[in-house]
Amino acid sequence: MIHVQAVLPVVAEAVDKGGGIFPLQLIGFALGVLGLVFFLGTAVGMIRFPDFYTRMHAAGKGDTLSTMLMLAGFALVTMEDFSLGSWLLVVKIMAIVLFLYITCPTSTHALMRAAFEDDEMPLEEKDLAKRKKK
Amino acid sequence: MIDWFSIVMGTALFLMMIPMVYRIWVGPTPFDRMLAVNVIGTKTAVLLVIIGTLFGRVDMFVDFAIAYALLNFVSAIVVSRYLNRTVSLRDMEEKEKAKEVEA
Amino acid sequence: MKNLSLIPVLIVGALLVYAAQDFPEWGSPNSPASQSPVSSHFIANTGVDTEVPNMVTAVLADYRGFDTMFETVVVFIAGMAVLAILKKSGKKNPRKREFEVDAEPDLIVTNTVRLLVPVIQIFSFYVLAHGHVSPGGGFQGGVVMGASFILIALSWDLDTALARFPLDRCTVVAGLGIILYAGIGLLSMFLGGEFLDYAELANILPVSREMARYHAMLGVEIGVGLTVTAIMFSLYANLSTEGRLKGGL
Numbered sequence: 001m002i003h004v005q006a007v008l009p010v011v012a013e014a015v016d017k018g019g020g021i022f023p024l025q026l027i028g029f030a031l032g033v034l035g036l037v038f039f040l041g042t043a044v045g046m047i048r049f050p051d052f053y054t055r056m057h058a059a060g061k062g063d064t065l066s067t068m069l070m071l072a073g074f075a076l077v078t079m080e081d082f083s084l085g086s087w088l089l090v091v092k093i094m095a096i097v098l099f100l101y102i103t104c105p106t107s108t109h110a111l112m113r114a115a116f117e118d119d120e121m122p123l124e125e126k127d128l129a130k131r132k133k134k
Numbered sequence: 135m136i137d138w139f140s141i142v143m144g145t146a147l148f149l150m151m152i153p154m155v156y157r158i159w160v161g162p163t164p165f166d167r168m169l170a171v172n173v174i175g176t177k178t179a180v181l182l183v184i185i186g187t188l189f190g191r192v193d194m195f196v197d198f199a200i201a202y203a204l205l206n207f208v209s210a211i212v213v214s215r216y217l218n219r220t221v222s223l224r225d226m227e228e229k230e231k232a233k234e235v236e237a
Numbered sequence: 238m239k240n241l242s243l244i245p246v247l248i249v250g251a252l253l254v255y256a257a258q259d260f261p262e263w264g265s266p267n268s269p270a271s272q273s274p275v276s277s278h279f280i281a282n283t284g285v286d287t288e289v290p291n292m293v294t295a296v297l298a299d300y301r302g303f304d305t306m307f308e309t310v311v312v313f314i315a316g317m318a319v320l321a322i323l324k325k326s327g328k329k330n331p332r333k334r335e336f337e338v339d340a341e342p343d344l345i346v347t348n349t350v351r352l353l354v355p356v357i358q359i360f361s362f363y364v365l366a367h368g369h370v371s372p373g374g375g376f377q378g379g380v381v382m383g384a385s386f387i388l389i390a391l392s393w394d395l396d397t398a399l400a401r402f403p404l405d406r407c408t409v410v411a412g413l414g415i416i417l418y419a420g421i422g423l424l425s426m427f428l429g430g431e432f433l434d435y436a437e438l439a440n441i442l443p444v445s446r447e448m449a450r451y452h453a454m455l456g457v458e459i460g461v462g463l464t465v466t467a468i469m470f471s472l473y474a475n476l477s478t479e480g481r482l483k484g485g486l
Binding site: 025029032036039040042043044046047052055056059063064067070071074077078085088089092093095096099100103104106107108110111112113114115117118120 | 135140143147150153165166168169170172173176179180183184192193196199203204206207210214217218
């Protein structure tokens with residue numbers, strides 16, 4: 001930990017600070033960790049799934065949901081007092097959430113359509129069997 | 135506590151981006167690579183918010199995050215459109231060649 | 238051969254990482270950038286002189302006004318050069334690419350873009366006008382605004398976008414931005430100051446000299462934003478179609 005403190009003063013400050021937790025922030029922590037779990041699913045899926053369309057399934061769904069959950073969690077975490085500034089912050093972060101909620105599936109769809117018109121065919125069972133033999 | 139949470143979240147996000155980089159490196163089709171780039175882009179918007187929380191200036195970094203998410207969307211649309219068109223051009227050229235061979 | 242070129246890249250990367258150890262700590266008061274008299278002067282005087290909280294904007298648009306003005310002119314010249322080169326070649330040999338495929342506009346993408354474009358444009362205005370307080374300004378707002386037009390051109394086709402923002406109007410708007418910037422400079426010159434000395438605008442605006450600089454910076458940023466928007470879109474329209482302005486990406 002001493003080494004980390006020497007490298008980044010921000011980290012050192014964070015280690016020194018501590019501070020209390022509000023119930024709202026606990027919900028925020030929970031949402032963030034939940035987002036991490038979903039993103040873990042995306043990461044595993046991107047490596048393990050056999051073909052493009054299944055990978056798109058993992059990336060399209062898990063990525064959108066985990067991003068939204070994490071951002072919502074941070075919106076709650078940063079809300080220390082209920083002043084106007086913190087409300088503005090929450091509204092802005094929620095604007096990003098809404099934006100990603102609309103754009104992520106759309107870009108996934110556009111990529112999938114481009115792949116489909118490229119005659120990129122989904123895997124069938126015999127392809128999988130062939131792959132297992134190898 | 136908030137800073138601890140931010141550091142842990144940011145590190146975990148960063149570590150989980152490594153599979154995406156692997157997919158960009160290996161990915162058999164260009165679409166795989168673009169998909170991984172897209173995932174990294176959306177996660178970078180989250181990372182920007184996390185960095186803002188660490189520095190205590192979330193109000194500034196949120197604007198960056200919105201702009202980043204927007205440009206990420208534009209890039210995904212551009213690449214899908216570009217790949218779509220170039221591929222159809224290639225197909226047309228092959229068809230043209232096949233016609234010439236027949237004639 | 239491809240792998241061989243990795244070796245110098247790795248060596249240079251290792252050297253850069255090694256050199257990065259000598260960097261001053263983040264936010265350290267002992268770093269050379271913090272110790273030079275210039276930065277302490279700006280930190281002390283920006284808020285007093287101009288009433289702009291964001292020092293970067295104040296330095297960019299006021300203290301270094303000449304620099305930013307000619308940066309805008311450089312952007313304008315780049316756009317005009319592409320226009321001049323490609324327009325002629327596009328007319329001279331209109332190579333009809335017979336393989337050109339008109340991809341149908343996608344229903345889902347077009348509807349999403351229809352929803353998003355107004356939001357993006359309002360966000361670009363926010364970035365432009367809020368540049369005094371938060372990061373942002375003319376260049377950034379112009380890029381976001383130009384991206385919205387490029388998004389229209391991508392999701393429908395180039396003709397739809399050109400119907401909303403014709404190319405000759407692009408040129409006019411780009412010139413208008415520079416005229417606005419230089420006009421504010423000249424106006425302050427006529428009012429008795431030097432070129433781009435915004436404080437003299439207090440003679441005609443009902444505000445103090447400091448607030449006059451604040452408002453003049455906003456006008457200057459709007460000029461930059463106009464130029465960047467128009468040049469971004471015209472660059473995209475020309476470069477993606479090789480100057481023929483048909484079909485496109």
